[in-house]
Each structure stands twice: as C-alpha cells, then as structure tokens.
Amino acid sequence: MAHDAAAAGATAAGPRTASGLGFALTSALAFGLSGPIASPLFDAGWSTGAVTLLRIGLGAVVVVPFGLVALRGRWGVLRRNARLVVLYGLLAVVGAQFCYFAAIQRMQVGPALLIEYTAPVAVVVWFWLRHGQRPGPVTLVGALLAALGLFFVLDLLGGATLDPIGVLWALGAMVGAATYFVINGDLDNGLPPLALAAGGLLVGATGLGSLALVGLLPMTATTAPVGLAGATVPWWLPVALLGAVTAGVAYVSGIAAGRRLGSRLSSFVALLEVVAAVLFAWLLLDELPRAVQLLGGVLILAGVVAVRLGEERTAAVVASAVPVGDSEPSTRPPHAGECEGAPPGAV
Incomplete structure (x- = not known):
C-alpha cells in the first residue's frame, strides 16, 4: 500500500513539475523582455518612475x-x-523593479543583474537559517554552477567599476526578488495565484502613484516615437508590452511556477531570465551575444538541473522517513522545492 501511494504521488508530481517548469520558463521569458523593451523609452527621455x-x-x-x-x-x-499582499506589492513588485532600474542608472547592467540574481542563493540561505532546511551537496553544486554561468552571461571578465549607491540599489532589487520567490512558493496562504498577482500589482501601482502625486517620485514621459527592433514605433507599443507581457504575464506565470516547484527551484529556473534578456537584446536591439555568454547560458541550465536533482533527492529522503502504514504525513515542515512548495509562514 505504501509503495502504491508513493507511486501515485510520483505520477501526480510528474505533470505538476512539468507544468511548473513551463510556467517558470514563460515567466523568465516575459521578465527578460522588460529590459530591451524599456531601454528605448529611457533613451527617449522617460524617467525610471514613469516606466x-x-x-x-x-x-x-x-x-x-x-x-x-x-x-x-x-x-x-x-x-x-x-499584510502578505501589501508586502508582496511593495517588495516583490515595486522593490525589485524600481531598485533595478535605479541601479542601472548608476552602474553597468551586468553587475547590477549579477547582484540582483544572488536572490536564489538568498532563498536557500533563508530556508536554512529560518527553517533549518540545510541544502544538500547537489543543490550547492547547482548554485555554484548557476552563479558561474551568470558571471559569463553578464560578461564581467573585463572588469567593471561598481558605484556604491548603485550597489545598494541592486541589493534592494535582490531583496525584492528573493521576497518574490519565497512568497510565490507559499501554498498555505490560500490565495489563488491570480489573486496574489492582482493584489500585488494593485498595491504596487497605488504606492508608486501616491509617491508621484505628492511629488516624491519624479515623472517624466514623452509621446515621441521610439526605436525598437530596427524600426520606429509609437511610444504606446513598448508601454503596452511592458504592462501586459512583462508585468501581467510574468507575475501570474511566476506565481503559478512557485506553487508547483517551490521557492528554491523556481528561483533557480528564473535565472533563465538573464539568458532571455540577452537573446531579446540581440533580436530587438541588435546586441549580439558573445560566445562566452552562450557558455554562461549552458552553465545556468546545468545549475538548474543540479538543483532539481538535489531537491528530488531530499524529497526522497523525506518520503522514506515516513513509517509504512502512516495515514497522516509528517508534521515536519517540507523541504523548499518539494512538489507542494514552501513551508507555512515562509515570510
């Protein structure tokens, strides 16, 4: 009976994991599109707050x-x-986006992204310190591979000077991104993914709008046409893509991925956003990626696979620890990345 139950659980987990990876890839592609789409608006004179x-x-x-x-x-x-929705809106939505845009106003895009995308490592450390969920050696190897891949994708081999204020903004973006992954993986709040995404976006828009109304957030925009993908397009086209695709689709699919994969694994799959950003920059801005960046993409993929293997190994150990014949699951908080997501009270 125990074997049949385990087999049934594995069968159910397969499609769930596959759909989770699909949602995570969709989210990464949508988020990765934001930089190349926003860049022409900045060039046309739009402010960070307005975008x-x-x-x-x-x-x-x-x-x-x-x-x-x-x-x-x-x-x-x-x-x-x-309170969770407000936290999600202020940190995961506004914090991650605004801090990143502020960072790249003072430093190169590469270093800013590298600092922000230490978020998956921060998620691992959070669950280790907060919930005692120590990562296994395979997970740690995956983290190292992913970090090395990011180093190559961001092309930092030539060396880059770091602005201290820019670094602080990038660290703020990292906190926002880590909050995004942790809350997305929490199944116990009872909120449907679409409701969480809607609440977070509404809170974020209200917060930024309030700051703009009282004059604390500069707003500069123009209706001049912008250059995109080698063509001149009206200003509203990139704005519409930013709202519908890089915000709406990205957050909804990202939350759906977190519910299926857990905070830790979904955060590592999201590293593909950097690869997607490089590819979109190539297609839309004619910025051809170098061979070293393609190598970095391969390393990131290897890191994601290693993290997945590490999570499956941990889940197998947890399953084997449940006595045969038990009708109730263990009350021990599940390991982040198990098929049901993060433990209760993740934030």
Whole structure:
C-alpha cells in the first residue's frame, strides 16, 4: 500500500513539475523582455518612475479582473492575507523593479543583474537559517554552477567599476526578488495565484502613484516615437508590452511556477531570465551575444538541473522517513522545492 501511494504521488508530481517548469520558463521569458523593451523609452527621455508605474499599473489593469474571478468572492481569504499582499506589492513588485532600474542608472547592467540574481542563493540561505532546511551537496553544486554561468552571461571578465549607491540599489532589487520567490512558493496562504498577482500589482501601482502625486517620485514621459527592433514605433507599443507581457504575464506565470516547484527551484529556473534578456537584446536591439555568454547560458541550465536533482533527492529522503502504514504525513515542515512548495509562514 505504501509503495502504491508513493507511486501515485510520483505520477501526480510528474505533470505538476512539468507544468511548473513551463510556467517558470514563460515567466523568465516575459521578465527578460522588460529590459530591451524599456531601454528605448529611457533613451527617449522617460524617467525610471514613469516606466515603472506604467508597467505595474497596466499590469494591474490586465490581471485584476482575472484575480477577482479567481477569488470567487472569498474576501475573508484576502483580508487574512492583507499584510502578505501589501508586502508582496511593495517588495516583490515595486522593490525589485524600481531598485533595478535605479541601479542601472548608476552602474553597468551586468553587475547590477549579477547582484540582483544572488536572490536564489538568498532563498536557500533563508530556508536554512529560518527553517533549518540545510541544502544538500547537489543543490550547492547547482548554485555554484548557476552563479558561474551568470558571471559569463553578464560578461564581467573585463572588469567593471561598481558605484556604491548603485550597489545598494541592486541589493534592494535582490531583496525584492528573493521576497518574490519565497512568497510565490507559499501554498498555505490560500490565495489563488491570480489573486496574489492582482493584489500585488494593485498595491504596487497605488504606492508608486501616491509617491508621484505628492511629488516624491519624479515623472517624466514623452509621446515621441521610439526605436525598437530596427524600426520606429509609437511610444504606446513598448508601454503596452511592458504592462501586459512583462508585468501581467510574468507575475501570474511566476506565481503559478512557485506553487508547483517551490521557492528554491523556481528561483533557480528564473535565472533563465538573464539568458532571455540577452537573446531579446540581440533580436530587438541588435546586441549580439558573445560566445562566452552562450557558455554562461549552458552553465545556468546545468545549475538548474543540479538543483532539481538535489531537491528530488531530499524529497526522497523525506518520503522514506515516513513509517509504512502512516495515514497522516509528517508534521515536519517540507523541504523548499518539494512538489507542494514552501513551508507555512515562509515570510
């Protein structure tokens, strides 16, 4: 009986993991598109605040109706998680995006991304220190491979000077990204993924809009055409793509991935965003990636595979520790990255 139950669980976990990886890849591609799409707007004179607010605001317009449908009138669930939604909106939505854009105003894109994408390592450390979930050796090897791959993808071999203020902004983006991964992997809050994404985007747009209204956040925009993919396009086209695709699609698919893969694994798969950003920069901005960057992409993929193997090995150890015949699962908090996601109270 125990063997049959384990086999059934493995069968169910297979499609769940596959769909989770699909959602994670979709999210990485959508997020990776944001830089190449936003770059022409910055060149045309748009401010960081204006681009961020429009991206989040339009994302909220797209996602909120679907979030309301997914909530199905369960307002009590939303009230119980009000603090979580606010935290998600301020840190995972506004913090990650605004801090990153602020960082690249003072330092090169490569170092800023490298600092922000230490977030997966921060997630591993968080679960280790907060919940005693020590990562296995295979997971650690995967983390090292992914970090090395990022180093090559970001092409830092030539050396780069780091602006201290820019580094602080990039660290702020890292905190926002880590919060994003941890909350996405929490299954116990009861919020549907669409409702969480809608609430976070709405909180983020309201917060940034309030700062703009009182004059604390400079807003500069222009209706001049911008250059994109070798063509001149109206300003509203990249703005619409930023809102609908790089915010709406990215956050919804990212949350769906976190629910299926857990915080730790989904955070490592999201490293593919950097590879996607390089490819989109090549296609849209004619910035051809170098061979060393392609090597970095291969290393990132190897790191993701290693992390997955490490998580499966840990899950197998947990499953084997459950006595045969037990009808109830162990009350021990699950290992981050198991098929059901992060433990209760992840944040």
